[in-house]
Amino acid sequence: DAMVIQNPRYQVTQFGKPVTLSCSQTLNHNVMYWYQQKSSQAPKLLFHYYDKDFNNEADTPDNFQSRRPNTSFCFLDIRSPGLGDAAMYLCATSLRSGTDTQYFGPGTRLTVL
Amino acid sequence: QKEVEQNSGPLSVPEGAIASLNCTYSDRGSQSFFWYRQYSGKSPELIMFIYSNGDKEDGRFTAQLNKASQYVSLLIRDSQPSDSATYLCAVIAAGNKLTFGGGTRVLVKP
Numbered sequence: 221d222a223m224v225i226q227n228p229r230y231q232v233t234q235f236g237k238p239v240t241l242s243c244s245q246t247l248n249h250n251v252m253y254w255y256q257q258k259s260s261q262a263p264k265l266l267f268h269y270y271d272k273d274f275n276n277e278a279d280t281p282d283n284f285q286s287r288r289p290n291t292s293f294c295f296l297d298i299r300s301p302g303l304g305d306a307a308m309y310l311c312a313t314s315l316r317s318g319t320d321t322q323y324f325g326p327g328t329r330l331t332v333l
Numbered sequence: 334q335k336e337v338e339q340n341s342g343p344l345s346v347p348e349g350a351i352a353s354l355n356c357t358y359s360d361r362g363s364q365s366f367f368w369y370r371q372y373s374g375k376s377p378e379l380i381m382f383i384y385s386n387g388d389k390e391d392g393r394f395t396a397q398l399n400k401a402s403q404y405v406s407l408l409i410r411d412s413q414p415s416d417s418a419t420y421l422c423a424v425i426a427a428g429n430k431l432t433f434g435g436g437t438r439v440l441v442k443p
Contacts, residue, residue, distance in 0.1 A: 253431075261435070262421065262433035262434060262435050262436060263377065263421075263433055265430065265431070308374075308376070310376050310377070317429060318425065318428075318429025318430060318431070319364060319365055319425055319429050321365075321367065321379060321382055322367075322379075322431055323379065324369075324376040324377050324378070324379075325376060326375070326376050327375070327376040329374075
């Protein structure tokens with residue numbers, strides 16, 4: 221089945237220790253997104269790629285970076301996680317553009333100790 | 334004013350009844366509207382999308398869109414305990430950015 225896969229599903233890191241979350245997709249979608257969702261809040265867009273074109277949200281902290289080495293994979297790097305970065309990180313994809321339906325992966329739950 | 338607004342709930346519904354969820358949005362130029370279901374600790378799952386004014390039905394779910402009044406609603410017929418979740422309304426407006434409401438928590442009681 222075509223799908224969006226996120227690894228790991230649960231990640232525990234220490235305060236200030238860099239962490240990388242990964243997302244892969246077999247849908248062959250052009251657009252990939254990273255969202256942050258904290259408890260009882262709506263998902264918040266961090267950044268997205270139209271193919272290789274990177275788009276950063278204005279309020280995304282510099283502590284968050286992303287890489288998309290190819291169509292299938294996208295990574296979220298948190299350079300120095302703080303306690304406030306503990307959240308669910310959601311990867312989503314859409315077919316061609318930002319107006320297309322977005323499909324979400326299962327998410328990675330990040331805990332910062 | 335939030336761009337997409339929903340009543341946070343909880344909306345308590347007896348099993349077998351109709352659950353009615355509402356969502357309003359501020360950008361009159363919004364083009365695409367989505368309902369996602371999110372179980373606790375899980376990721377959002379697409380239930381329905383709607384682009385045109387009127388009703389769209391899919392199984393027990395009906396989405397209703399009224400662009401003039403800037404609201405979109407979701408009806409869940411014959412509600413089941415498995416429908417207990419948070420329902421997120423999401424809108425694509427200017428800039429092609431998907432904006433979520435805060436979600437409505439639904440509790441279906443047997």
